[in-house]
Amino acid sequence: MSFAPANAHGRVALVVLAVVAAAVWFLPAYYTGLLTLIGIYSLVTIGLNLFMGYAGQVSLGQAAFVGIGAYTSAVLAVDLHVTPWLGAVGGAAVAALVAYVLSFVALRLRENLLALATLALGIVINVVFNEWEFIGGSSGFKDIPGFTLGAFTFDPRAYAILSWALVAAGIWFAGNLVRSSFGRTLIAISAGELGAQALGVDPEKLKRQTFVLSAVYAGVAGAVYASYQSYIDPSSFSFLLSVNFVLMSVIGGLRSLWGAVIGAAIVVALGQVLQALVPLVLPSARGDFQQFFLGAVLIAILILLPRGLAGRLSEARRA
Amino acid sequence: MTVAVSATTLEVRGVSMRFGGVLAVDDVTFAARTGEVLGVMGPNGAGKTTLFNVISGVQRPTAGAVSLGPVPLTGHSVDRIASLGVTRTFQTPVMFWGLTVRESIAVALAAREFGGSYPPPPARALLVAGLGTQGRRRADAVLNERADALLASAGLAHMGDRATESLAFGEERLLELARALAVEPVVLLLDEPLSGLNPEEVEDVLTLVRAARTAGVAVLLVEHAVGELLSVADRVVVLDHGRKIAEGTPSAVAADPLVIDAYIGDELE
Numbered sequence: 001m002s003f004a005p006a007n008a009h010g011r012v013a014l015v016v017l018a019v020v021a022a023a024v025w026f027l028p029a030y031y032t033g034l035l036t037l038i039g040i041y042s043l044v045t046i047g048l049n050l051f052m053g054y055a056g057q058v059s060l061g062q063a064a065f066v067g068i069g070a071y072t073s074a075v076l077a078v079d080l081h082v083t084p085w086l087g088a089v090g091g092a093a094v095a096a097l098v099a100y101v102l103s104f105v106a107l108r109l110r111e112n113l114l115a116l117a118t119l120a121l122g123i124v125i126n127v128v129f130n131e132w133e134f135i136g137g138s139s140g141f142k143d144i145p146g147f148t149l150g151a152f153t154f155d156p157r158a159y160a161i162l163s164w165a166l167v168a169a170g171i172w173f174a175g176n177l178v179r180s181s182f183g184r185t186l187i188a189i190s191a192g193e194l195g196a197q198a199l200g201v202d203p204e205k206l207k208r209q210t211f212v213l214s215a216v217y218a219g220v221a222g223a224v225y226a227s228y229q230s231y232i233d234p235s236s237f238s239f240l241l242s243v244n245f246v247l248m249s250v251i252g253g254l255r256s257l258w259g260a261v262i263g264a265a266i267v268v269a270l271g272q273v274l275q276a277l278v279p280l281v282l283p284s285a286r287g288d289f290q291q292f293f294l295g296a297v298l299i300a301i302l303i304l305l306p307r308g309l310a311g312r313l314s315e316a317r318r319a
Numbered sequence: 320m321t322v323a324v325s326a327t328t329l330e331v332r333g334v335s336m337r338f339g340g341v342l343a344v345d346d347v348t349f350a351a352r353t354g355e356v357l358g359v360m361g362p363n364g365a366g367k368t369t370l371f372n373v374i375s376g377v378q379r380p381t382a383g384a385v386s387l388g389p390v391p392l393t394g395h396s397v398d399r400i401a402s403l404g405v406t407r408t409f410q411t412p413v414m415f416w417g418l419t420v421r422e423s424i425a426v427a428l429a430a431r432e433f434g435g436s437y438p439p440p441p442a443r444a445l446l447v448a449g450l451g452t453q454g455r456r457r458a459d460a461v462l463n464e465r466a467d468a469l470l471a472s473a474g475l476a477h478m479g480d481r482a483t484e485s486l487a488f489g490e491e492r493l494l495e496l497a498r499a500l501a502v503e504p505v506v507l508l509l510d511e512p513l514s515g516l517n518p519e520e521v522e523d524v525l526t527l528v529r530a531a532r533t534a535g536v537a538v539l540l541v542e543h544a545v546g547e548l549l550s551v552a553d554r555v556v557v558l559d560h561g562r563k564i565a566e567g568t569p570s571a572v573a574a575d576p577l578v579i580d581a582y583i584g585d586e587l588e
Binding site (some may be wrong): 173184188201 | 363401402414423425426435438440442452462484499501
């Protein structure tokens with residue numbers, strides 16, 4: 001079996017990875033940290049875009065899979081001294097398994113009901129994080145070991161490179177997928193499910209596989225996040241984070257893999273700007289008030305650019 | 320095809336479909352043979368589309384059963400029934416927006432490639448596609464070529480690169496029909512394939528229907544254009560108020576007083 005060296009998505013991703021790998025040597029630590037976060041969120045959103053943009057479904061529970069990946073990797077590392085490299089594989093596997101089991105309930109539902117079901121799943125899993133003392137309960141999980149390569153323990157720069165290397169791999173895989181029969185069939189079921197069924201396409205199985213794949217992306221991202229932060233608690237994987245992943249998908253453009261990255265970058269950057277600006281404008285505003293503004297931005301984008309920023313860009317290129 | 324093709328292909332036995340107090344299909348029995356066009360006619364509300372929905376698995380009948388050769392179809396999902404060899408088109412064509420015409424056909428061919436159902440078990444198809452293995456990429460390229468060949472044989476060669484969003488209504492009908500033929504069905508259900516078409520497009524569709532018949536497909540045709548239906552059908556089943564009131568050759572059915580009554584009665588109502 002021989003693999004394609006790189007599709008167009010993969011080639012661009014390699015260039016972006018090279019830019020990131022070079023930039024981290026010049027950027028102040030704060031920006032390197034943001035870059036890492038954008039990479040981790042991009043990975044989740046690329047997976048979510050397969051499920052939302054191509055299969056045409058909505059998941060409001062993606063943060064739960066990030067959390068499952070993070071907690072699995074953390075438990076493996078702390079309690080069983082498993083290297084985070086294997087922890088990431090384990091995190092992805094457990095997230096995939098949970099997604100697979102849940103899909104038998106959730107994917108029987110359609111559209112809005114499916115969105116509500118995934119929302120409920122996310123909340124229930126977050127409750128488990130909060131209540132399960134074995135994984136630290138509400139006080140969370142501390143001193144999660146970092147990634148290592150030989151004697152080298154990853155520093156913030158290495159995490160930025162790692163997260164963008166995973167984005168490159170993730171976008172390469174997804175890029176192959178969307179151009180294959182598999183990707184076309186996903187588009188077919190999102191456009192006309194009954195029509196595709198009449199040709200012998202099993203929409204539930206397709207959606208299930210895509211949902212599980214999106215959980216794998218989220219699980220890997222979660223494992224990297226856990227080691228990068230070295231501390232996780234249930235609030236890191238709340239419903240708000242799930243909403244943010246949907247925001248990233250929609251802002252970037254649903255049927256676009258690079259849109260996922262653009263969306264993640266915009267939401268992270270906007271979050272930082274709002275965090276700095278909101279207290280200046282509204283000194284009494286506290287906590288998640290920035291989410292209010294993020295919501296306003298989303299509504300504006302939905303009205304002005306219904307196909308997202310990437311959709312707008314590709315239209316401009318064609319025109 | 321895995322299904323043994325016998326002279327009697329599709330059997331509908333005692334099928335009834337009740338919606339609340341309405342018996343939309345009432346104890347209907349008939350069979351369709353390979354290589355024939357079986358017209359299904361009847362006035363508005365006679366139960367034709369409901370009958371198609373029952374055969375194709377969109378709705379489960381209240382009573383009765385449908386089978387393909389020795390294989391029972393009743394109770395299976397639409398995609399399972401399609402994978403067994405029974406496919407259909409819709410009164411309003413279902414288009415795969417986001418795909419080109421060629422890609423729409425390739426979706427059907429991919430389903431066909433894997434024994435009539437997609438995705439094949441287990442998740443290997445996903446992994447092979449995502450890793451972009453040479454074999455898979457070649458196979459997808461072959462699907463595109465085969466899609467082009469199919470489009471050419473349907474007289475749609477010029478449409479391959481067009482986005483499905485840009486098609487006119489008649490082109491949508493032709494694409495949906497070509498897509499259904501791409502899965503090489505044993506039984507093909509066409510729900511009003513001529514409505515909304517200009518005379519030229521009507522001829523195109525009828526040509527495809529006759530070609531399918533020659534290829535051994537059992538074509539079931541629901542159509543309001545009675546003239547065209549009687550001209551293309553080998554046999555005709557007539558429904559009225561959910562009941563089968565006649566079955567036979569087009570000329571015999573056209574002369575049947577019960578049939579004339581049903582149509583004229585419908586116009587007087």
